Amino acid sequence: MKMRVALWCVISLSWPYLARAAEDRGDVVDGRAIETGDGVSEVDINRKVASSKQLVLNAVKHLQKVSVERACNDFIRNGLWREGELFISVFTSDGICLANGDDNERIWKSIKGLKGVGGGPLITEMLNVGAKGGRVSYVWNNGFRSSYVKTVVKNGVTYVIDCGFFPENAEFATKQLVKTAIAYFIQNGKEATFALISNPNGPFVKGDIYMFAYNFKGVAVAHGNNAALVGQNLIDLVDSRGTPIIKNLIDIAKKKGKGWLDYIWKKEPKRSYVEKVVDPRTKVPYVISAGYYPKVTLPRVENFVKRAIGFLKSNGAKASLSEFSNIVGQFSVGGIGIMVFDYNGKCLANGINPAYVGQNLLKLQDDQGRFFVKDMIAAARKTDKALLSFSLANATAVIYVENVETPDGKFIIGSIYYPSSKISSTQTLVNRAEEFLRERDPEAAFDAFSGRTSSYIKGDLSIFVYGEDGTRLVNGPNKSQIWENYLKLTDQQGKSIVSDIISLGINGGGWAQYQVRNARRRVYVKAVEKKLKNGEVKTFVLGSGYFL
Structure with missing residues (x-):
């Protein structure tokens, strides 16, 4: 007997363990959805920044009009409050979760013990930023999540409304790190900020993206990759092509206040984002910057x-x-x-x-x-x-x-x-899952894929498994839909989802797209044929996906 099973990926969330807060200044990445050479789209970061903010603002108005009970029920069960992986979360000022999309297991649990950038509670970061409305970024579920938060007071009680996404975009992450550091600088002062920037194991590092800061004379005041540079004047530092680096970063800060600089560093193209910040106490200006390597794959x-x-x-x-x-x-x-x-x-x-x-x-x-x-x-x-x-x-x-x-x-x-895009993260996750499944019995693999703390959950990515007949065998950490048949499931445009994914995987694999939760979603699938101990041959289709 030959049995085929389809394996792919969808959203799942768990609690954050590190937070970074930054005021929302209306800045987004320079580009929108990116088309790769094979026609596969990268995530539209600009749209998600705008949509997450708008969902929160709409949720604030809704909470003000109806009871808290009614609002939370709507946020959980009404599809109008979902757009792809975007959903509404509600927390009390004490950090108690009242709503978290359709993840009901998180209700009544607290985030009070979770720490923010400076070691303070995450909920405090949310309350501070949410007072005016702004973005809070944190590591959640092995992924870097960016959320818009806003506080609302109802009947004398303060609530935090949150909506976010996992950008998986080096340009966006670089800019957010700088803005986070500047917000921390304004709130906590230069000494505390520069100390955190210079800590290679601190919150202002994300993979191979690190931060650095200089005064306007070119003297390094903080450096996340080489603390020995602190105190040195590097105004004359140039790259291998003779391009001034520190001087150009300072010039951008002086003339524009913020911007990007392209140069060569350690034989590799690098893009750095820089912003000017002024010490509110001494009025001394500094440049704070971070960079990434766009060509590394x-x-x-x-x-x-x-x-x-x-x-x-x-x-x-x-x-x-x-x-x-x-x-x-x-x-x-x-x-x-x-x-x-x-x-x-x-x-x-x-x-x-x-x-x-x-x-x-x-x-x-x-x-x-x-x-x-x-x-x-x-x-x-x-x-x-x-x-x-x-x-x-x-x-x-x-x-x-x-x-x-x-x-x-x-x-x-x-x-x-360090994967720097949803495309690379998706393909990497599929490759890992494929290798894991080849080496283990299906039951052991399914158990590994379905754990809430599984290493196969990365931000908004988690594993789904279907039988050839469309029976769902794994749904990330959510087991409520296991054994239900979804072969005839269609998207919002009437297009088959599960049957097409199974067929695509069996016939060589690749990318597929459909419309679900009011957003476009892409999945990448591959097939593995495996001979079991009893001699039976099963074909598994592995994949992962993301919302554009």
């Missing part, structure tokens, strides 16, 4: 690792390990570098943080407490190469590793990639 990282393996085999371990750890060497490119471990977890080379060299890192944990070095060594030894995902530096990190044997010994060699 997962295929590039994989090829980068393979090039390093070739270098290792050609030049031997001693010369290669030294070169891999050279922060100005040929294997230090933009935000990526090579890391090498022995089987026991000892770090032999690290191009991003050479201080790790010589240390045993088996007990090094990611943001969720997972021993990621131990896991990646085990995975590479088992399959010779592996693609794993962890939570590092307030972001989703994808690590590509290979098991390499040379005359000098056996090594685990790899590199870290």
